[in-house]
Amino acid sequence: MPEFQKFLVGGAVRDRLLGLPVQDRDWVVVGASPQALLAAGYQPVGKDFPVFLHPDTHEEVALARTERKTAAGYHGFAFHAAPDVTLAQDLARRDLTINAMAEDDTGQLVDPYGGQRDLADKVLRHVSPAFAEDPVRILRLARFAARFADFTVAPETVALMRDMVAAGEVDALVAERVWQELSRGLMEQRPSRMFAVLREAGALRVLLPEVDALFGVPQPEAHHPEIDTGVHVMMVLDQCARLQAPLTVRYACLCHDLGKGTTRREEWPRHIAHESRSEKLAARVSERWKVPTDCRELAALVAREHTHVHQSASLSAEARLRLLERCDAWRRPQRFAELLWACECDASGRLGLENRDYPQRAQRLADLAATQQVDLTAVSAAAMARGAQGPDIGRAVQAARLQALQGATRSEERTA
Template identity: 55%
Template sequence: MVIPQLAFTEDKFIQGLHVFCVGGAVRDALLQSIEGDKDWVVVGASPEDMLMRGFTPVGGDFPVFLHPVTKQEYALARTERKSGRGYQGFTFYTGQEVTLAEDLHRRDFTINAMATDSQGELYDPYHGLNDLNLKLFRHVGEAFIEDPVRILRLGRFLSRFSDFNVAPETMNLCQQMVTNNEVDALVPERIWKEISRALMAEKPSRCFDFLHEIGALKRIMPLLEWNAQKALLLDKTATAGLNLSQRYALLSLDTPDIEKLSQQLRVAREQADYAKYLPQVIAGLEQLSMRRMEALTETDAVYMVEFVERMDGIRKPERLLDLIALTMSVHDIPPNLDWQKVLNTIKAVPVGDIAQQCEGDVALIKQKVKAARIQALLAI
């Protein structure tokens, strides 16, 4: 079988080498999905061969080289052997006798263990095309169980390829990784890297449903509260096209200690802040929704100003608007206010002029600024 779009011209730097496009690029070409970066493997070459051709070495544990012109990465074909616990406990061998089939055998799933040559000819020693047609994630070899990151990758893939399923024998290996404590070797940075990508996929809930089913979710995210209702709401954030910070905020909702969860995952400050403020935004909007807002009263205006100030909406209006949009998309709260207009009105109050008039009296400045913001809202 030939995949024409993966055929490539051998330039002077790779001419004479056995170069193959491998992995996700082959899978995605067969699925006719958006083409991403290509991964290249060189079979039968040595590090010296690559250096003589002008390639720049960048690999740490195993030889990877940058193309002199395109700067794409070319890795020497390799095998791997388990040498310790966790996903970093491996030693690699990159001898010139390592074959393409041996290199592909170390990969996670059969649909990721395919390659094409310069003519676009497909190499599929582990029947990945058949599993692709079956929409099935199946492990390539028994060594799958040695790398717990593959559990996270599988969860992320399930969220991205929402019509795919897991082969029963692969599911069994995933459960074994939990039972034998391999999953405990996962570090927060790697967990968050894969979880964040799953959150931005087509159906985020599938990742967490899978991790919950094999018993891994409570091991890697013990503080997370996961249930069917949250799964439904999380998928709504994907349908609505919400950003990562919004999706993470919803994921962390109802967690006993949201700030501790963010610390354990070592998420970025922005995501942690979104998660921290979301429960307060929901509570504030629920309170406002119980009021009749056709004619704004002074009591309403006071509450709105205090709400915006409490949510740090003057300094971070985009975050507040994002959290309001999130709340509206997943909760049954009527959109009875134009919050962009509310924030613009409050922000337009000339704080500097008021401060000057109060001659440095901090308490008086706060009082006058708040009163001016309330009056500004009443004048809308």
């Protein structure tokens, strides 16, 4: 029998104590060497520190380890894993007290840093000053704030994060890790909390200055009872969660009003042509953090077209057809549907208007469905039979789609 001990650690312990489903289980082995694990049938994986696969469950098991800061940024660490590293030493290197608990094979809780108390008090607190050595932890904490929306951040942890930002640690973050944490935070139950924590720590102005610039910028109260643009964007993100929108929609909503942060003060609270500015700024953010193509494309589309979609109920059939054309709706129907989803979140992400109806979403989907019924092959063949060539064929298709759209509109008006 092996002499080492195996402990369940981290999020699995936290979630069990909270009564939440356990998604992933992380294990730490104490009192073992790599050779001992190999002898017990564990399979080695990983490069930076010894990680093994359990011979039966194939779950990852890591040797207890300590770490030492060697350079700025996320990668600047040296790890030490040896049989003499204790469980308490391993847990000490973790980010938050609620993630620094363990259970032995009998279910006995090991909690050297007060994680169970902080769970009861609903507090996010760093384990030790070593938190400051890894800037990713600021993002992780902000993400946990979005997941556990009723938790507060300990004042000393906020102060530590501010010191980290002032020391330039956040500047060393790599794009892939930033996007990984931002995207996960956007998918939590209250995404706005992530940005609130980043802003309180001073990290938002470093990571997303375009979003940080929105706070304090007024909008017309007639359309935005919440007035403040930053507050509005946060409300839109929480509406995304409420409406169970996918990541593409949530990221697009984050970027949809970025141009309002660049409106000249003398033009407040109006934001003329903010859509084109928002589109450019969304592209800048997407490039900086290497955002996936589907997210960056929808963000650009929503930034450019959301105002037109909001106003589309009063547009003529010709204008609505042009909207479909600009959105490439026939080739990209799913993306067009996500545009409308984002617009609904935008329209209802306003103070007191969270439950408002948004008929434009169903109406524009109906427009698309009506024009999709046009037989393009037959229309093109008929046009060519009349001697049409090149652009004339395209105009014939456009005319057929317009006719279909007008017919659907008349039918809707008769049944209204």
